Amino acid sequence: MANALRIAPTDTLMFRDGRPFNQDDEGAAAAESLFPPPPPTLAGAVRLAIARQHGFPTEPWPENLVGNGVNWQCQKTPLGKLRFGALRMELDGTPLLPAPAHLGRGKIAGAGGRAVDSYHLLGLPEGALFSSDLSDPSRGDAIFPMAPPDTKGFKALQDHWLTFDGMLSVLDGSSPVPQDILSPADLYQNESHVGIGIDATTRLVNEGQLYTARFIRLRDGVRLCLEVEGLPEGLEVFNQRLGGEHRQAHFTPANTAEALPQVDPDGLNYTLIAIAPVFLDHEPLPGMTFEGLPGHLVSACIPKPFMLGDWGSREHCPLRNTTIRRPSCRLGGWGFREHGPLPLRPIMPAGTAFFMQCATGETPPVGRVCVGLSNIWGFGHCLTGRWPRI
Numbered sequence: 001m002a003n004a005l006r007i008a009p010t011d012t013l014m015f016r017d018g019r020p021f022n023q024d025d026e027g028a029a030a031a032e033s034l035f036p037p038p039p040p041t042l043a044g045a046v047r048l049a050i051a052r053q054h055g056f057p058t059e060p061w062p063e064n065l066v067g068n069g070v071n072w073q074c075q076k077t078p079l080g081k082l083r084f085g086a087l088r089m090e091l092d093g094t095p096l097l098p099a100p101a102h103l104g105r106g107k108i109a110g111a112g113g114r115a116v117d118s119y120h121l122l123g124l125p126e127g128a129l130f131s132s133d134l135s136d137p138s139r140g141d142a143i144f145p146m147a148p149p150d151t152k153g154f155k156a157l158q159d160h161w162l163t164f165d166g167m168l169s170v171l172d173g174s175s176p177v178p179q180d181i182l183s184p185a186d187l188y189q190n191e192s193h194v195g196i197g198i199d200a201t202t203r204l205v206n207e208g209q210l211y212t213a214r215f216i217r218l219r220d221g222v223r224l225c226l227e228v229e230g231l232p233e234g235l236e237v238f239n240q241r242l243g244g245e246h247r248q249a250h251f252t253p254a255n256t257a258e259a260l261p262q263v264d265p266d267g268l269n270y271t272l273i274a275i276a277p278v279f280l281d282h283e284p285l286p287g288m289t290f291e292g293l294p295g296h297l298v299s300a301c302i303p304k305p306f307m308l309g310d311w312g313s314r315e316h317c318p319l320r321n322t323t324i325r326r327p328s329c330r331l332g333g334w335g336f337r338e339h340g341p342l343p344l345r346p347i348m349p350a351g352t353a354f355f356m357q358c359a360t361g362e363t364p365p366v367g368r369v370c371v372g373l374s375n376i377w378g379f380g381h382c383l384t385g386r387w388p389r390i
Contacts, residue, residue: 002256003227003229003231003255003256004157004225004226004227004228004250004253004254004255004256005225005226005228005231005252005253005254006048006223006224006225006251006253006254007042007223007224007225007226007242007249007250007251007252007266008223008224008249008250008252009217009218009242009247009248009249009250010239010247010248010249010250011247011248012191012215012216013033013035013037013215013216013217013242013243013247013249014031014033014213014214014215014216014241014243014244014245014247014248015033015034015035015036015038015216015217015243015296016031016033016034016244020196022252026059031212031213031214032058032213032214033190033213033214033215033216033243034306035159035188035216035225036087036098036350037087037224037242037243037309038277038306038347039072039084039087039276039277039374039377039378039379040070040308040377041242041243042074042084042087042226042242042378043072043079043082043084043377043378044070045242045249045251045390046082046084046226046228046240046251047066047067047079047082047238049192049238049240049251050062050065050066050231050232050235050239051065051066051236052238053235053236053238053358054232059279061240062080063078063080064080064081065079065080065082065230065232066079066081066082067082067267069252071342072342072374072377072379073279073309073342073343073345073373073374075373075374079376079377080230080231081088081229081232082228082229082230082231082376083228083229083230083376084226084227084228084376084377084378085226085227085228085229085276085378085381086227086231086275086276086350086381087224087225087226087227087276087350087378088225088275089161089187089189089224089225090222090223090224090225091182091207091221091298092221093184093224094163095163095164095189095225096161096162096182097139097161097162097164097167097260097261097275097347097383098160098161098162098274098275098350098351099157099161099162099166099181099238099351100109100121100170100273100301100351100352101156101301101302101303101351101352101353102121102122102123102145102156102301102353102388103119103120103121103122103156103157103160103162103170103175103176103181104119104120104121104122104147104154104155104156104232105117105118105119105120105154105155105157106118106120106147106151106152106153106154107151107152107153107154108151108152109150115152118151118175119175119176119177119178119181120147120148120151120154120175121170121173121174121175121388121389122145122147122154122156122301122388122390123145123146123148123387123388123390124143124145124146124227124298124299124355124387124388124390125143125146125390126142127143128141128142128143128144129143129144129146130184130224130390138153142286142299142333143298143299144299145299145301145355146390147390148390149390153260156301156303158303159183159184160181160182160183160184161181161182161187162176162180162181163176163179163180163182164258164260164261165180166180166181167261167273167383168261168263170273170385171261171262171263171271171273171383171384171385171386171389172263172385172386173266173385173386173387173390174388179252186219187217187218187219187222188216188217188218188222188310189217189219190214190215190216190217190218191214191215191216191217192212192213192214192215193212193213193214193215193343194210194211194212195210195211195212195213196209196210196211197209197210205363212387213243213245215247221232225254225256226378227256231253233272235253236253237250237252237253238251239251239319249298253365254259260275260367260368260383261383262367262383263365263366263384263385263386264366265363265364265365265366265384265386266386266387267356268358268359268360268362269298269355269356269357269358269364269386269387270295270356270364270384270385270386270387271353271354271355271356271364271385271386271387271388272290272293272353272354272356272369272371272382272383272384273351273353273382273383273384273385274348274349274350274351274352274353274354274371274380274381274382275350275381275382275383276350276378276379276381276382277347277348277349277350277378277379277380278347278348278371278372278378278379278380278382279345279347279348279372279374279379279380280354280371280372280373281372282347283323284297284300284354285297285304285387286298286299290354290356290372292369293356293365293369293371294356294357294358294359294362294363294364294365295356295357295358296356296357296359297354297355297356298355298356298357299355300353300354300355301352301353302348302352302353302354303349303351303352304349305346305347305348305349306346306347306349307344307345307346308344308345308347309341309342309343309344309345319337345378354371354376354382355387364384365384366384367383367384368381368382368383368384369382369384370382372373
């Protein structure tokens with residue numbers, strides 16, 4: 001039985017987050033595209049395709065196969081037999097995983113004293129070097145990840161990808177070689193499309209109504225691969241709309257045999273590296289724990305979160321400690337079972353790294369684990385590794 005779907009876009013792709021697209025607002029008149037696509041977008045496309053192959057809409061919706069409802073925020077929303085895993089990329093058949101947020105590039109002294117570029121991992125010092133309002137009174141000041149002392153101008157990589165060998169080096173606590181690191185330019189390019197507003201009655205251009213949208217075009221040889229458990233027997237190859245603007249992609253059922261990189265634990269410390277976006281219902285602070293996992297959080301490297309949901313909601317946002325309310329735009333966050341917009345939620349991107357520490361007598365986990373909420377939708381899948389060496 002197939003346990004994955006290879007996805008080959010037939011055109012450019014557009015994946016929106018929860019921000020408004022409003023020409024009257026200078027900061028919102030350009031629609032940026034998320035990449036990689038968020039889990040609910042992928043899950044929705046797969047579920048709809050399976051339903052269509054089983055006769056929907058002429059036949060009833062196959063709830064036993066794909067569940068009912070689209071509220072990925074509700075932990076009781078059924079998905080039938082489906083369980084979604086992490087999304088990875090493939091370049092000419094070579095599998096790739098998101099680069100972690102504590103991997104970056106800096107300059108070190110080379111031959112003759114010249115500064116040369118080098119890749120490094122942020123590591124944790126033995127104790128806190130700075131005071132912070134994130135401190136846990138029971139454990140003292142927070143410990144912040146730091147670059148190696150001989151590294152200058154360290155800058156974290158953004159939107160990069162690693163081969164499995166590169167990820168194995170990271171999980172082992174060491175830096176990958178440059179050949180195992182791929183930049184966004186190696187895998188895709190951005191395309192900006194400009195549109196104008198037209199009066200429906202006169203068919204003339206409305207003055208001042210100019211829109212910009214940024215699309216993603218994968219390079220030749222690049223594919224997406226989505227882990228899915230519970231795909232029905234005999235699922236056929238299918239074309240399906242994916243993302244915004246009615247763009248299409250070609251889905252091919254596949255059997256993936258590649259085992260994810262894995263290292264054995266070393267002592268009481270371990271790192272959680274997210275290979276899928278992470279959805280938490282609380283702010284990650286030093287001293288917190290993850291349900292089902294040993295140890296407590298010591299520190300973390302978290303890229304800028306993105307927002308998923310609908311701006312028409314009015315909901316308390318725990319990571320911002322405020323209430324958000326905006327006019328409804330139904331931008332990918334409409335709950336049909338709830339007959340209303342889903343609340344905007346901050347999502348931590350794939351590549352987020354959590355540094356955990358076990359208590360005496362506890363054993364760090366090995367391999368893949370899940371953290372946070374909505375794991376069956378594809379959120380929160382992580383690999384465990386060792387703390388980086390500094």
